[in-house]
Amino acid sequence: MSVGIRHDDLRRRNRAMVISAVRRAGQPSRTEIAATTGLSHSTISAISADLIQEGILSESKASEPTALKRGRPQIGLALNPEAAAVLTVVLSLNFLSVAVIDYAGQVVAEEQQRLDTLVMPRDELIGQCMAIVRRRLQDPDLDLGSVARIAMGIQGITDSHSRAMLWSPITPLTDIPFADLLEKEFGIPATMENDCNMMAVALQWRDPDRYRNDFIAILLSHGIGMGLVLKGALFTGTHSSGGEFGHMIHRPGGALCRCGRRGCVEAYAGNYAIWRSAMGISEDAAPTDVGDADMRALAAKARQEDGPEREAYRRAGEALGFGLGSLFALIDPAPVAMVGVSAAAFDLIEPALREAIAQTAGGQHSESISFDTEPNELPLIREGCAMRALTFVDQEIFAPGGQARSGAGKNVA
Amino acid sequence: MSVGIRHDDLRRRNRAMVISAVRRAGQPSRTEIAATTGLSHSTISAISADLIQEGILSESKASEPTALKRGRPQIGLALNPEAAAVLTVVLSLNFLSVAVIDYAGQVVAEEQQRLDTLVMPRDELIGQCMAIVRRRLQDPDLDLGSVARIAMGIQGITDSHSRAMLWSPITPLTDIPFADLLEKEFGIPATMENDCNMMAVALQWRDPDRYRNDFIAILLSHGIGMGLVLKGALFTGTHSSGGEFGHMIHRPGGALCRCGRRGCVEAYAGNYAIWRSAMGISEDAAPTDVGDADMRALAAKARQEDGPEREAYRRAGEALGFGLGSLFALIDPAPVAMVGVSAAAFDLIEPALREAIAQTAGGQHSESISFDTEPNELPLIREGCAMRALTFVDQEIFAPGGQARSGAGKNVA
DNA sequence: AGGCTTTTTTTCGAGCCTCAAAAAAATAGT
DNA sequence: ACTATTTTTTTGAGGCTCGAAAAAAAGCCT
Numbered sequence: 001m002s003v004g005i006r007h008d009d010l011r012r013r014n015r016a017m018v019i020s021a022v023r024r025a026g027q028p029s030r031t032e033i034a035a036t037t038g039l040s041h042s043t044i045s046a047i048s049a050d051l052i053q054e055g056i057l058s059e060s061k062a063s064e065p066t067a068l069k070r071g072r073p074q075i076g077l078a079l080n081p082e083a084a085a086v087l088t089v090v091l092s093l094n095f096l097s098v099a100v101i102d103y104a105g106q107v108v109a110e111e112q113q114r115l116d117t118l119v120m121p122r123d124e125l126i127g128q129c130m131a132i133v134r135r136r137l138q139d140p141d142l143d144l145g146s147v148a149r150i151a152m153g154i155q156g157i158t159d160s161h162s163r164a165m166l167w168s169p170i171t172p173l174t175d176i177p178f179a180d181l182l183e184k185e186f187g188i189p190a191t192m193e194n195d196c197n198m199m200a201v202a203l204q205w206r207d208p209d210r211y212r213n214d215f216i217a218i219l220l221s222h223g224i225g226m227g228l229v230l231k232g233a234l235f236t237g238t239h240s241s242g243g244e245f246g247h248m249i250h251r252p253g254g255a256l257c258r259c260g261r262r263g264c265v266e267a268y269a270g271n272y273a274i275w276r277s278a279m280g281i282s283e284d285a286a287p288t289d290v291g292d293a294d295m296r297a298l299a300a301k302a303r304q305e306d307g308p309e310r311e312a313y314r315r316a317g318e319a320l321g322f323g324l325g326s327l328f329a330l331i332d333p334a335p336v337a338m339v340g341v342s343a344a345a346f347d348l349i350e351p352a353l354r355e356a357i358a359q360t361a362g363g364q365h366s367e368s369i370s371f372d373t374e375p376n377e378l379p380l381i382r383e384g385c386a387m388r389a390l391t392f393v394d395q396e397i398f399a400p401g402g403q404a405r406s407g408a409g410k411n412v413a
Numbered sequence: 414m415s416v417g418i419r420h421d422d423l424r425r426r427n428r429a430m431v432i433s434a435v436r437r438a439g440q441p442s443r444t445e446i447a448a449t450t451g452l453s454h455s456t457i458s459a460i461s462a463d464l465i466q467e468g469i470l471s472e473s474k475a476s477e478p479t480a481l482k483r484g485r486p487q488i489g490l491a492l493n494p495e496a497a498a499v500l501t502v503v504l505s506l507n508f509l510s511v512a513v514i515d516y517a518g519q520v521v522a523e524e525q526q527r528l529d530t531l532v533m534p535r536d537e538l539i540g541q542c543m544a545i546v547r548r549r550l551q552d553p554d555l556d557l558g559s560v561a562r563i564a565m566g567i568q569g570i571t572d573s574h575s576r577a578m579l580w581s582p583i584t585p586l587t588d589i590p591f592a593d594l595l596e597k598e599f600g601i602p603a604t605m606e607n608d609c610n611m612m613a614v615a616l617q618w619r620d621p622d623r624y625r626n627d628f629i630a631i632l633l634s635h636g637i638g639m640g641l642v643l644k645g646a647l648f649t650g651t652h653s654s655g656g657e658f659g660h661m662i663h664r665p666g667g668a669l670c671r672c673g674r675r676g677c678v679e680a681y682a683g684n685y686a687i688w689r690s691a692m693g694i695s696e697d698a699a700p701t702d703v704g705d706a707d708m709r710a711l712a713a714k715a716r717q718e719d720g721p722e723r724e725a726y727r728r729a730g731e732a733l734g735f736g737l738g739s740l741f742a743l744i745d746p747a748p749v750a751m752v753g754v755s756a757a758a759f760d761l762i763e764p765a766l767r768e769a770i771a772q773t774a775g776g777q778h779s780e781s782i783s784f785d786t787e788p789n790e791l792p793l794i795r796e797g798c799a800m801r802a803l804t805f806v807d808q809e810i811f812a813p814g815g816q817a818r819s820g821a822g823k824n825v826a
Numbered sequence: 827a828g829g830c831t832t833t834t835t836t837t838c839g840a841g842c843c844t845c846a847a848a849a850a851a852a853t854a855g856t
Numbered sequence: 857a858c859t860a861t862t863t864t865t866t867t868g869a870g871g872c873t874c875g876a877a878a879a880a881a882a883g884c885c886t
């Protein structure tokens with residue numbers, strides 16, 4: 001619902017554009033920024049002068065080795081690390097991790113902690129999260145600019161406004177409004193992000209060549225999650241964090257899923273499903289937790305000999321393949337990153353996956369669909385949270401003046 | 414990568430916004446436009462003065478019956494019907510239909526024609542399309558402003574740039590670049606649109622209360638098609654027109670689909686699939702064409718007694734339900750419009766559909782998902798094409814990008 | 827070293843655009 | 857006829873971006 005553009009919005013947006021260009025490019029000169037944004041040199045000059053004066057950017061006197069060029073040397077612009085800081089909180093199964101990141105994106109402090117998420121009562125889970133954040137915020141060694149934003153990532157379903165955890169496999173608790181709790185406790189704007197979405201955000205920053213406009217990040221772990229980027233933007237559902245790829249239906253009425261329904265992709269490809277299948281346990285049996293070490297042993301066994309273990313991975317690949325095929329029928333094929341412990345067993349999964357996808361509408365060019373694997377999801381999630389928080393600071397704090405408008409514009413095609 | 418906003422873009426965008434507000438609201442006053450766009454009265458006044466002077470808008474002296482209000486009466490602004498015209502071409506099975514529409518959206522001429530699309534050679538199919546368009550363009554009775562845009566709609570897959578038909582069920586021919594052909598022949602900008610996408614566009618204009626930001630239009634006909642609107646914008650794939658809902662996989666390795674693969678939703682819910690199932694023909698049998706009259710008779714029989722016909726509709730509903738369930742797992746539930754001849758039999762489909770959807774992740778609030786039916790797809794497709802073409806004229810011709818506009822219209826003392 | 831060339835950055839005036847406030851216009855009520 | 861009310865237009869001010877020109881900061885050449 002685009003609303004009319006007001007004159008003062010213009011400068012705000014162009015400020016945000018300049019900051020974004022610097023964050024993306026590292027140390028671009030004013031000329032480079034003018035080229036990427038399409039704005040005139042004079043505009044860039046004026047805006048960057050403002051930003052330097054405000055302490056958001058700084059001129060990097062770094063000796064450029066590119067001394068071969070004639071003419072006045074370019075002056076690189078860099079983000080001022082001390083302009084602000086952000087804090088990330090990643091809550092995963094039995095594990096809580098916090099990091100403080102400066103405005104330039106460097107980790108300046110971190111703390112990790114084990115805790116029994118599956119059995120903790122509500123107050124204690126929330127209390128532990130608050131406590132670890134408080135410890136980091138009050139650390140006297142930290143003399144950064146004040147923390148301007150908190151981004152929390154969690155496995156599970158979040159609401160579409162990035163405010164609350166609605167449901168998570170790591171705890172029986174539901175509907176915890178972490179963003180509001182953090183904001184109330186510390187007076188710092190906070191968001192609650194879905195883990196797979198953050199993985200996708202991180203991939204986009206890590207490898208923008210491969211993960212640019214359209215790609216998929218799939219978490220192969222206890223459950224199956226997905227982060228989806230379409231046309232360069234994170235795709236979320238209208239009400240929830242969306243993209244519940246793991247709960248698309250693979251076989252109507254089929255194997256029992258952790259969500260209580262039957263036939264979901266996850267009920268064939270989640271860790272517990274692979275384990276259940278390999279062990280010859282009934283598809284109707286309740287899902288159980290399987291440790292990462294057990295899964296690695298299972299994969300090793302499957303590589304060693306052709307038995308039920310290998311068959312279990314084959315069935316997982318089939319489920320993922322048909323699921324991806326249906327997904328690709330909707331959005332057209334795109335690069336895929338497989339993340340999580342079972343991504344390390346992707347060699348066992350891939351053949352059946354490709355075979356299945358070739359039988360679907362989305363598999364028309366199935367050879368050209370490329371997969372990448374990354375066994376460790378936690379660094380990705382933290383990185384995604386950090387970038388999410390930093391770009392918020394870029395846009396909402398350092399280029400403010402936005403949407404304090406009542407006029408509720410009608411949407412315009 | 415989004416580029417900076419230039420100063421001259423600003424006026425262009427706000428012009429487009431004003432035109433769009435008028436098209437949407439019918440006869441809004443300047444005050445109403447100011448309210449919906451969020452721009453100031455003076456800006457609206459200046460822009461609308463320009464637009465009137467250029468003959469794009471006109472002040473409607475229509476006697477407003479709302480004479481009960483005090484104060485200076487509002488002057489409604491309306492689109493000038495003669496400012497431009499657009500032409501729509503809808504090509505469907507054995508049927509070709511063309512209409513000329515004035516800038517205000519009224520049909521001013523139309524022509525329809527039967528032709529055997531399934532057996533026509535390439536040259537003849539293209540030739541017939543060109544001929545009917547030429548007849549309309551050369552009609553001497555038409556003294557409208559010149560036709561500024563052609564929008565062609567077709568059942569099947571189009572490319573994501575709206576230039577070419579890639580594949581269609583109505584002809585064995587593939588990869589016909591209709592947009593380029595029309596542009597070369599007539600020198601008028603043209604696009605090639607997917608039928609279901611146009612249905613969705615039309616619904617958005619017809620009933621913006623129900624079909625606003627997120628909704629789904631599903632064509633239940635020979636094949637199963639979908640038009641998807643997310644966050645107010647038509648969703649298309651990255652390469653094709655996208656949204657091949659009918660070819661999501663319902664049962665891996667299942668019934669034979671018209672696309673040659675197995676287990677697609679369409680292979681259970683397309684007209685030919687319902688017919689095949691009701692007649693006791695094998696699921697492996699090649700799809701056959703079934704006439705609308707036959708389908709209506711089938712539905713009547715199914716309503717009359719509980720036999721294989723009713724079961725066929727039940728199975729169709731099940732396939733649609735699981736398919737929607739998987740879709741809703743990705744995008745969250747949204748209102749659905751069922752369009753096409755089998756939408757008239759939705760009473761037979763709905764119970765099994767709801768039962769299936771309730772077994773999926775997307776069906777958590779399955780009662781609240783609402784369906785609407787519209788048996789006739791052709792008017793919708795034409796309407797969608799017309800609106801698509803008109804909004805193009807609004808944005809690209811009457812609010813153009815470059816500085817192709819001299820100050821001829823501006824003379825403020 | 828000194829002057830010349832090249833490239834980057836800043837400065838300055840001009841042109842637009844939007845906004846807020848004031849003025850003008852049109853009508854209902856008294 | 858006069859006042860009150862609401863809408864529309866006009867006007868002046870301020871801000872933004874742009875292009876051109878000037879200034880700055882090197883390397884290159886004699």
